[in-house]
Amino acid sequence: xxxxxxxxxxxxxxxxxxxxxxxxxxxxxxxxxxxxxxxxxxxxxxxxxxxxxxxxxxxxxxxxxxxxxxxxxxxxxxxxxxxxxxxxxxxxxxxxxxxxxxxxxxxxxxxxxxxxxxxxxxxxxxxxxxxxxxxxxxxxxxxxxxxxxxxxxxxxxxxxxxxxxxxxxxxxxxxxxxxxxxxxxxxxxxxxxxxxxxxxxxxxxxxxxxxxxxxxxxxxxxxxxxxxxxxxxxxxxxxxxxxxxxxxxxxxxxxxxxxxxxxxxxxxxxxxxxxxxxxxxxxxxxxxxxxxxxxxxxxxxxxxxxxxxxxxxxxxxxxxxxxxxxxxxxxxxxxxxxxxxxxxxxxxxxxxxxxxxxxxxxxxxxxxxxxxxxxxxxxxxxxxxxxxxxxxxxxxxxxxxxxxxxxxxxxxxxxxxxxxxxxxxxxxxxxxxxxxxxxxxxxxxxxxxxxx
Amino acid sequence: xxxxxxxxxxxxxxxxxxxxxxxxxxxxxxxxxxxxxxxxxxxxxxxxxxxxxxxxxxxxxxxxxxxxxxxxxxxxxxxxxxxxxxxxxxxxxxxxxxxxxxxxxxxxxxxxxxxxxxxxxxxxxxxxxxxxxxxxxxxxxxxxxxxxxxxxxxxxxxxxxxxxxxxxxxxxxxxxxxxxxxxxxxxxxxxxxxxxxxxxxxxxxxxxxxxxxxxxxxxxxxxxxxxxxxxxxxxxxxxxxxxxxxxxxxxxxxxxxxxxxxxxxxxxxxxxxxxxxxxxxxxxxxxxxxxxxxxxxxxxxxxxxxxxxxxxxxxxxxxxxxxxxxxxxxxxxxxxxxxxxxxxxxxxxxxxxxxxxxxxxxxxxxxxxxxxxxxxxxxxxxxxxxxxxxxxxxxxxxxxxxxxxxxxxxxxxxxxxxxxxxxxxxxxxxxxxxxxxxxxxxxxxxxxxxxx
Numbered sequence: 001x002x003x004x005x006x007x008x009x010x011x012x013x014x015x016x017x018x019x020x021x022x023x024x025x026x027x028x029x030x031x032x033x034x035x036x037x038x039x040x041x042x043x044x045x046x047x048x049x050x051x052x053x054x055x056x057x058x059x060x061x062x063x064x065x066x067x068x069x070x071x072x073x074x075x076x077x078x079x080x081x082x083x084x085x086x087x088x089x090x091x092x093x094x095x096x097x098x099x100x101x102x103x104x105x106x107x108x109x110x111x112x113x114x115x116x117x118x119x120x121x122x123x124x125x126x127x128x129x130x131x132x133x134x135x136x137x138x139x140x141x142x143x144x145x146x147x148x149x150x151x152x153x154x155x156x157x158x159x160x161x162x163x164x165x166x167x168x169x170x171x172x173x174x175x176x177x178x179x180x181x182x183x184x185x186x187x188x189x190x191x192x193x194x195x196x197x198x199x200x201x202x203x204x205x206x207x208x209x210x211x212x213x214x215x216x217x218x219x220x221x222x223x224x225x226x227x228x229x230x231x232x233x234x235x236x237x238x239x240x241x242x243x244x245x246x247x248x249x250x251x252x253x254x255x256x257x258x259x260x261x262x263x264x265x266x267x268x269x270x271x272x273x274x275x276x277x278x279x280x281x282x283x284x285x286x287x288x289x290x291x292x293x294x295x296x297x298x299x300x301x302x303x304x305x306x307x308x309x310x311x312x313x314x315x316x317x318x319x320x321x322x323x324x325x326x327x328x329x330x331x332x333x334x335x336x337x338x339x340x341x342x343x344x345x346x347x348x349x350x351x352x353x354x355x356x357x358x359x360x361x362x363x364x365x366x367x368x369x370x371x372x373x374x375x376x377x378x379x380x381x382x383x384x385x386x387x388x389x390x391x392x393x394x395x396x397x398x399x400x401x402x403x404x405x406x407x408x409x410x411x412x413x414x415x416x417x418x419x420x421x422x423x424x425x426x427x428x429x430x431x432x433x434x435x436x437x438x439x440x441x442x443x444x445x446x447x448x449x450x451x452x
Numbered sequence: 453x454x455x456x457x458x459x460x461x462x463x464x465x466x467x468x469x470x471x472x473x474x475x476x477x478x479x480x481x482x483x484x485x486x487x488x489x490x491x492x493x494x495x496x497x498x499x500x501x502x503x504x505x506x507x508x509x510x511x512x513x514x515x516x517x518x519x520x521x522x523x524x525x526x527x528x529x530x531x532x533x534x535x536x537x538x539x540x541x542x543x544x545x546x547x548x549x550x551x552x553x554x555x556x557x558x559x560x561x562x563x564x565x566x567x568x569x570x571x572x573x574x575x576x577x578x579x580x581x582x583x584x585x586x587x588x589x590x591x592x593x594x595x596x597x598x599x600x601x602x603x604x605x606x607x608x609x610x611x612x613x614x615x616x617x618x619x620x621x622x623x624x625x626x627x628x629x630x631x632x633x634x635x636x637x638x639x640x641x642x643x644x645x646x647x648x649x650x651x652x653x654x655x656x657x658x659x660x661x662x663x664x665x666x667x668x669x670x671x672x673x674x675x676x677x678x679x680x681x682x683x684x685x686x687x688x689x690x691x692x693x694x695x696x697x698x699x700x701x702x703x704x705x706x707x708x709x710x711x712x713x714x715x716x717x718x719x720x721x722x723x724x725x726x727x728x729x730x731x732x733x734x735x736x737x738x739x740x741x742x743x744x745x746x747x748x749x750x751x752x753x754x755x756x757x758x759x760x761x762x763x764x765x766x767x768x769x770x771x772x773x774x775x776x777x778x779x780x781x782x783x784x785x786x787x788x789x790x791x792x793x794x795x796x797x798x799x800x801x802x803x804x805x806x807x808x809x810x811x812x813x814x815x816x817x818x819x820x821x822x823x824x825x826x827x828x829x830x831x832x833x834x835x836x837x838x839x840x841x842x843x844x845x846x847x848x849x850x851x852x853x854x855x856x857x858x859x860x861x862x863x864x865x866x867x868x869x870x871x872x873x874x875x876x877x878x879x880x881x882x883x884x885x886x887x888x889x890x891x892x893x894x895x896x897x898x899x900x901x902x903x904x
Contacts, residue, residue, distance in 0.1 A: 002522075005529040008460050070454075077457040078541075078832055089530075107559050109832030111871065151829050171623070174874035177881050178828050376630050377603050380530055380561030419563065419871045422626035429629050 003088065007250040009081035016068055019241040020057075021276040022234065022348060023064035024283050027355055029234075029347040030322035032059075033309060041319050049219060049227045051124040057235035064280075066238060072120045075152060076242065079108045079115070084250035089378035091398070098401035099256060100394060102414045103247045103274060106381060110175070112416030113270050114145035114230055117239035121228045122149035132156045132225035134218045136186065136211030138266070139338035139386060140165055140172025141416055142230025147181035160186035160214045163206035165338040171420045186211035193217050193315040207331055208266075208342045213315035231267030231339075232312055232346045240273025247411065248277050258289055258411040260397055264389040265293035265302060265360065266339045268346035270415040278411075279357065291358040293349070294393035296340045296368070298333040298436035301326045302353060302360035306447050310344055323350040327446040333436035335365050336424035337385040363392045364435040369428040371395045372418065384416035385424050455540065459702040461533035468520055471693040472509075473728040474686065474800060475516035476735050479807055481686075481799040482774040484511075485761060493771050501671060501679045503576040509687035518690060524572045527604060528694065531560045531567070536702035541830035543850070550853035551708060552846060554866045555699045555726060558833060562627070564868030565722050566597035566682055569691035573680045574601035584608045584677035586670045588638065588663030590718070591790035591838060592617055592624025593868055594682030599633035612638035612666045615658035617790040623872045638663035645669050645767040659783055660718075660794045665767035683719030683791075684764055684798045692725025699863065700729050710741055710863035712849055716841040717745035717754060717812065718791045720798035722867040730863075731809065743810035745801070746845035748792045748820070750785040750888035753778045754805060754812035758899050762796055775802040779898040785888035787817050788876035789837040815844045816887040821880040823847045824870065836868035837876050
């Protein structure tokens with residue numbers, strides 16, 4: 001009768017290194033290109049924007065293991081290891097023979113996995129004498145994490161919050177302010193990038209792409225200030241591998257190994273963070289685990305976007321990245337999963353998808369909330385709208401197992417809780433939530449605009 | 453350099469019994485009295501309102517240990533043990549030689565300790581064939597917990613939420629609704645108790661006392677329906693002792709024993725839950741730990757109330773309880789710590805305070821938020837406004853240690869996080885938060901009214 005529910009590692013077992021999958025990839029990601037010269041990017045090219053150590057991590061294709069600084073690991077101990085949880089409640093409700101596990105990143109202080117990269121980014125900035133950091137935030141999860149990490153390392157933080165999120169999720173702004181950050185809705189009139197888009201579209205509700213442009217611009221204009229990013233880039237995903245490395249040990253405690261690994265997909269950091277440590281066993285040890293990225297139907301860069309060089313931001317300040325994209329000028333529908341409203345995928349994930357090492361599915365908004373409410377009622381945790389996409393993809397796979405009778409082991413990432421997203425659930429409960437799809441023509445038109 | 457930060461128990465070590473301090477008290481609490489006959493209450497007298505097992509637990513003064521039902525313990529495993537955390541960050545910020553630990557109940561699915569009693573209360577109701585449960589909620593923490601527990605055990609839940617909280621904390625309502633509960637702001641026109649007070653005071657913002665009356669009335673009027681309570685009563689505190697019993701084992705892991713144990717105080721359940729397992733060693737083993745209940749300055753029943761028989765609710769539906777009270781007709785100021793806006797203290801705590809086995813302090817609202825923000829910035833967790841009172845009392849004691857140089861071990865309960873209370877922090881950040889005190893005359897006048 002008594003079944004083990006949660007697996008938690010001793011502090012000694014918290015990883016001491018992050019895993020850099022680039023070193024093990026047979027086909028390495030194509031190089032990012034300098035936005036002006038169009039030459040392959042060197043770490044030095046990124047120095048004006050990011051802490052130097054992060055520039056080197058970003059382009060490192062040789063070292064599979066990168067040491068986690070002791071001081072960062074000490075701060076990880078404030079909330080890590082996060083629990084690996086067997087979702088008995090969800091399994092029972094679905095009547096599936098599958099074994100469902102989730103890695104519960106929602107128990108971090110800020111309520112999501114974002115803090116795993118915010119801490120090292122702030123740490124390296126501090127080490128290099130930086131005094132101010134800027135960033136953008138979509139759902140507000142990354143902004144909250146960076147605000148906290150900045151406070152931990154005595155840095156001033158300025159955050160551009162995507163306007164729709166600023167309005168839908170006022171509590172996220174409050175959280176950032178409690179940690180002492182300056183928060184500005186984006187697009188704003190405080191940057192050229194913001195002014196430019198507001199001139200053309202005065203009522204624009206913002207996107208991650210625009211907010212990134214604003215934050216980069218502020219960092220460039222401010223002495224002793226660096227920009228930080230919460231997803232997409234390879235060094236961010238690197239830091240997030242602490243999730244998968246822990247999960248690997250915890251699955252071992254549970255005596256199982258995942259047949260399927262699932263995470264929601266915005267830029268790729270929570271997905272890669274969970275998936276890559278397991279994927280290395282596909283690459284090196286002949287394992288055959290399936291890896292599924294769950295993206296929103298309204299922002300389908302992996303399932304319906306195109307692989308090409310594109311900018312990471314709306315204004316074109318970033319390097320050109322080889323990635324699956326809907327076009328950097330794509331403005332996604334106002335779905336509640338603000339963290340997934342991004343036009344492109346990280347370069348590593350894009351290459352892995354090209355090479356068939358992973359899959360992607362797109363989830364309609366209503367299906368994501370159906371799954372989220374089911375999860376809340378069976379596991380007790382109200383998931384973030386982003387995480388609801390991972391749960392929906394998990395439900396799909398678990399129901400397939402129900403049909404076939406297969407006892408597959410499914411592991412998904414509960415990237416965050418939704419307690420600050422309750423307005424979204426209100427909309428769902430009152431029947432006012434819609435699905436947003438996008439036509440092939442619209443995608444095509446948007447991508448064609450890139451070539452002009 | 454590497455210092456142990458968090459202590460987590462293996463699932464096997466989650467307690468199998470709750471601790472009933474009534475059995476070990478030298479001076480037992482005086483008996484509750486039947487509201488009509490004024491005779492000592494028998495368990496049967498409570499049957500119309502509560503599940504039977506709970507009625508017996510309420511009045512049990514002989515059994516020190518009560519078995520936790522297996523099924524409830526299985527559900528505890530969804531989030532327990534909660535971590536015991538060494539607050540290195542807070543210690544450093546205060547420059548205190550004290551060792552500060554906190555029990556982090558905020559990581560429960562619903563974000564507070566309330567779920568510890570919601571699960572067994574719903575379980576016993578289900579066992580006894582009940583189909584519907586009612587309750588009141590102040591801050592919304594209890595209502596959310598009961599809504600979840602009701603869903604777990606397949607019960608319908610109706611919650612009366614104190615009107616000021618319903619308005620200040622709309623997300624709590626949403627949380628309850630996600631779990632499928634019916635939520636009504638109190639006072640409402642749906643009960644006689646609600647109508648009566650609205651007739652006299654049309655703009656009344658509500659109190660726990662009034663909401664309790666409404667929920668009891670609904671339970672009495674509804675077939676197969678029981679009332680549940682989130683604090684004050686002895687059986688609720690009994691269930692919460694899982695906190696202190698875990699903390700005892702975890703302090704042992706840390707190789708320390710608390711000199712001071714602190715918790716915020718509304719009705720007494722999180723306080724008793726943490727304190728009583730340690731207090732038994734004062735009673736039985738000669739330990740000399742100090743126990744401090746931290747109540748709000750605006751609702752000072754322990755520090756300035758009177759010990760006497762009084763009702764637990766505004767309308768006078770409950771038994772007469774021997775307790776420290778400000779009078780059941782007391783309407784507390786609109787402070788943000790909604791869970792502490794209650795006129796009386798549980799009968800066990802009241803007796804212990806009479807007997808000098810514990811202490812109480814009152815905390816001004818601004819001091820509580822000062823402490824809460826300091827805690828957030830040093831430990832990363834934004835505390836519930838209620839829990840801020842415990843932190844403020846902890847800061848006071850830690851600063852005393854700084855003066856004297858004593859290395860005292862302080863343990864406090866982080867009863868919940870404040871992520872749904874961000875509107876309160878907004879008020880604080882914008883300088884719009886005030887202290888509310890209360891004059892001796894006002895207290896006197898209110899208590900005199902009881903005798904009329």
